[in-house]
Amino acid sequence: MKISEISRMLPRLGSQDRDIESWTEEFKRVMELSDISEEKKIFAWAKECVQGRLKGVIDDLKEEEDGIIKYPSVDEIKESIEKYLNITPxxxxxxxxxxxxxxxxxxxxxxxxxxxxxxxxxxxxxxxxxxxxxxxxxxxxxxxxxxxxxxxxxxxxxxxxxxxxxxxxxxxxxxxxxxxxxxxxxxxxxxxxxxxxxxxxxxxxxxxxxxxxxxxxxxxxxxxxxxxxxxx
Structure with a gap:
């Protein structure tokens, strides 16, 4: 699938949005439909879904140890966004x-x-x-x-x-x-x-x-x- 097609399908998430569950579900669906399973690519596409400080929130989850970069899972990204937006139980x-x-x-x-x-x-x-x-x-x-x-x-x-x-x-x-x-x-x-x-x-x-x-x-x-x- 072309990059432009994937970009059009991506669910967008603004700093005022509160339904992170729906965003996570739709993002996973798009990744599956696009046959994207590599953690690095999923991480990059997740950042494309958000704007402003939320990009930094996702970026902060990337870790490097002994020259190896570890990327967060979609669920870890979800939890981090919920924490930043102070979404309570x-x-x-x-x-x-x-x-x-x-x-x-x-x-x-x-x-x-x-x-x-x-x-x-x-x-x-x-x-x-x-x-x-x-x-x-x-x-x-x-x-x-x-x-x-x-x-x-x-x-x-x-x-x-x-x-x-x-x-x-x-x-x-x-x-x-x-x-x-x-x-x-x-x-x-x-x-x-x-x-x-x-x-x-x-x-x-x-x-x-x-x-x-x-x-x-x-x-x-x-x-x-x-x-x-x-x-x-």
């Missing part, structure tokens, strides 16, 4: 609470970002991140959000799993007018496909929540292809 916790899924971003990709934020929180602050916080972060996907809330997962890890399964249920190919049923029973999510349901007239919407004694089932019915039906 409280602020990191707030940033995670404010994190939202992007338009067009899959739940799986978002969960990867969310989990990176979460695992980098200090243990004492993880207790302040609730299932409702995660549900709010995917509020733009109301069907999946409903799954997470009604399933009442016991922890964040289980909530991420439920959301990904719900997304899978939505995306499951359904060419035979089957029903894709997402069931949470005893807090264990499962996907079931029911073939050739004859009477679907009672389901007026694509999504319907069925409540039974100790389980919730979500039905996703793909409408018939009207064009094909008219030809038949």
């Amino acid at each position: 409280q602020e990191k916790c707030f940033n995670l609470k404010a994190l939202r899924i992007r338009r067009g971003e899959s739940i799986k990709d978002f969960n990867w970002r969310y989990n990176n934020y979460y695992k980098n929180l200090k243990q004492d602050f993880k207790q302040f991140i609730t299932i409702n916080d995660y549900a709010d972060s995917i509020a733009s996907r109301p069907f999946i959000r409903t799954h997470v809330i009604t399933a009442k997962p016991e922890d964040i890890e289980k909530a991420l799993e439920i959301a990904e399964l719900a997304e899978t249920a939505i995306e499951t190919p359904n060419r035979n007018n089957n029903i894709v049923m997402f069931i949470v029973k005893n807090r264990s999510p499962t996907i079931i496909i029911l073939n050739k349901l004859k009477n679907t007239s009672i389901l007026e919407n694509k999504q319907e929540l069925l409540d039974t004694n100790k389980q919730q089932a979500f039905l996703c019915i793909e409408p018939r292809n009207t064009e094909q039906s008219s030809r038949a």
Whole structure:
């Protein structure tokens, strides 16, 4: 990849920016896409992302011993920038609470970002991140959000799993007018496909929540292809 192309892809980081987690994630992604793994080159590209004093902050991490130069890892660069900007554990916790899924971003990709934020929180602050916080972060996907809330997962890890399964249920190919049923029973999510349901007239919407004694089932019915039906 050409230098100019890599430069255009680089995530920029100013002295007023506070979301270092997102910058780190995007920078690593660009380095991977550009097939850059040499520490010296990664170090040089990291400095290209920043301006002013932040360049010096990164430069100060370079060490020389017995004529051998040692370059910092991306995570060491991240930690040094956070320290310089005085980003506290409280602020990191707030940033995670404010994190939202992007338009067009899959739940799986978002969960990867969310989990990176979460695992980098200090243990004492993880207790302040609730299932409702995660549900709010995917509020733009109301069907999946409903799954997470009604399933009442016991922890964040289980909530991420439920959301990904719900997304899978939505995306499951359904060419035979089957029903894709997402069931949470005893807090264990499962996907079931029911073939050739004859009477679907009672389901007026694509999504319907069925409540039974100790389980919730979500039905996703793909409408018939009207064009094909008219030809038949």
